[in-house]
Amino acid sequence: MNLRDQLTFTLFFFVVLTVFRVEAQRKVKPGEGVVLRTSPKLVVGIIVDQMRYDYLTRFYEHFEDGGFKRMINEGFNCKNNHFNYAPTSTGPGHTSVYTGTTPATHGIIGNNWYDKNSDEEVYCASDTTYVSIGTMTSAGQMSPHRMNVTTITDELRLHTQMRGKTIAIAVKDRGAILPGGHTANAAYWFHGGNEGKWVSSSYYMDRLPKWVNDFNTSGKVQSYKKAWTTLKDIDTYVESGSDNNAYEGLFQGETTPTFPHNTSNLLDKTKDYDLIKGIPYGNSLTMDFTIEAIENEQLGVDTDTDFLAVSFSSTDYVGHKYGVNSKEIQDTYLRLDQDLARLFKTLDKKVGRGEYTVFLTADHAAIDVPAYLKDQKIPAGYVNEETTNAKFSEFLKYTYGTVDIVKNYSNSQLFLDHKIIKNLDLELKEVQETIAEEFLGYDFVDRVYTGYQMWQNNYTKGIPYILQNGYNQKRSGDVLLVVKPGFITYPKTGSTHGSPQIYDTHAPLLFYGKGIRKGSTVERTEIPDIAPTVASLLGIAFPSGTTGKPISQVLE
Incomplete structure (x- = not known):
């Protein structure tokens, strides 16, 4: 096949392909073939x-x-x-x-x-x-x-x-x-x-x-x-x-x-x-x-x-x-x-x-179970709440003259009494940081963050990212504790969670x-x-x- 014949064949093939494409497009109605949603019963x-x-x-x-x-x-x-x-x-x-x-x-x-x-x-x-x-x-x-x-x-x-x-x-x-x-x-x-x-x-x-x-x-x-x-x-x-x-x-x-x-x-x-x-x-x-x-x-x-939502709790x-x-x-x-x-x-x-x-x-x-991990020579252990509470109470009395500056401890967070802090002419940010520094000296603590840090920063990875996603400005506390990996506040039998x-x-x-x-x-x-995937x-x-x-x- 000479060059002229090759060009003619190529042009013919292109025309035929174009016709097929146009005809195919004419047969497809607007929106046809587009799946907008799946409809399970x-x-x-x-x-x-x-x-x-x-x-x-x-x-x-x-x-x-x-x-x-x-x-x-x-x-x-x-x-x-x-x-x-x-x-x-x-x-x-x-x-x-x-x-x-x-x-x-x-x-x-x-x-x-x-x-x-x-x-x-x-x-x-x-x-x-x-x-x-x-x-x-x-x-x-x-x-x-x-x-x-x-x-x-x-x-x-x-x-x-x-x-x-x-x-x-x-x-x-x-x-x-x-x-x-x-x-x-x-x-x-x-x-x-x-x-x-x-x-x-x-x-x-x-x-x-x-x-x-x-x-x-x-x-x-x-x-x-x-x-x-x-x-x-x-x-x-x-x-x-x-x-x-x-x-x-x-x-x-x-x-x-x-x-x-x-x-x-x-x-x-x-x-x-x-x-x-x-x-x-x-x-x-x-x-x-x-x-x-x-x-x-x-x-x-x-x-x-x-929608049927079922949870199996016995596990x-x-x-x-x-x-x-x-x-x-x-x-x-x-x-x-x-x-x-x-x-x-x-x-x-x-x-x-x-x-x-x-x-x-x-x-x-x-x-x-940390006791089991410890027996396998893996770093693990338990928080002694009685000893910790006694040590922390002494710190509060020595530093602020009262333990009432802390109103509650739950979900690994301390809630401070903002009125008492104000009456003592203290800055909330400084009190949060002082308490955070105190806890960093406790053996079972891995790291500590303050409410101020949760408000002021935008964390994108690691532990602080996880803590910030769990931190609700209206409901969460003032100081957030993270215990060392393998350590828990729990009896010495059975497993727990929360960290x-x-x-x-x-x-x-x-x-x-x-x-x-x-x-x-x-x-x-x-x-x-999960929810946006289902949506x-x-x-x-x-x-x-x-x-x-x-x-x-x-x-x-």
Whole structure:
């Protein structure tokens, strides 16, 4: 082919290609092919209380195909997911997941905190302006009124003109109330004591629905007052420490922290129902109630997307008593895996496989038992509160002539009496700094920050970034303490949480279902990213205080 023929052929090919492109464009209508939103019939948000990320990897080989493995293998796994604030505790955790922001904005700075206006300690969900529904006790005097912003559940309700339904469920009241948001159709939690009932608040309803009363009288709760034995042969639990050790707590009546746990109060079917919370059957009871809610509330049956927010609280109670390296915590997660499989089977049947979207995360993680770490020659230890208080009181008396200059200590923060400081002709900034310098001399303290620093600086990484995200200008204290890694204020058995250290911030984040890609990432994601990711999936407004950003890799 000569040069002229080559040019002719090239020109002909270009013309044909252009014609095809024009014809293709003529056939595509404006907006066609553009996906604005995904419309699952139901979104299910799952929070596992006190779940570390490494539970997924440690126990993976023991999991069934239908629970955690189904979410990991068929969904999207954010392997480097973290809380970007402290304190890492249940109230702030649940709120941050659902609001897409941190305590600096949503205002839930702890489970409890000192309220500077009322001069008293308050609980994150308490509200005496409402009455209990389902019990004569005060267990139902609750509402989300201390949460300053909207949740993803609120925004879905608003987007659907309140047609989309939100139901929130947890053993812990705050584990249901805060995720449910301000507009939930219902939030239910478990009241133990000698009643053993699922209850609610008059904030949501005047009386319990018939299906809840039927569940409460069905004998299901009583059936879980039984011996706690291992799901599998305990000798196969090689991923955990020995069953009999000095790092675990005891049930009343026990002499060793070993399986089976079958004390008389665990077996008594007429009282002590709070004990169910501290064994894995509390999660199974939560799942039983959740499955009843799916069916009786008709979730996911119409074109308006509904939202089911469920939190599994027993994992936290078990972790606190036995620690993260215990046979008990392993057995609890293997049983939770089976309960998750039950949930997904129910959703497949009632809503339809491929018609719902799920995310699973935690409200915080946890530290290994410091006594155990210390025995393994890892730096760790405990804060001696009595010695610390005595030393600090002497400092206050010597420096200011009174201990009353400090009004409260909670959530690793000191609250100062600003009136006394003013009456002593002192500058608040200088008092904060003087107290901070004093605490830097205490062996268990790693670093200290002042309220003034939180106000004046914009931290973007590290511990100060985490503290600032947890610092609410109206509600937080004047001096913020950070203890050394591996050190806690807690009894010498069991695990706890609350710090800005990585063992408390690294938590799982799994997405699964409609609109979710299959895959994983090791790029850092943060808890406030969850709500805007779900909002982007649904094509609805972000919660009003959102500071997180959508995780683009997750969405199809």
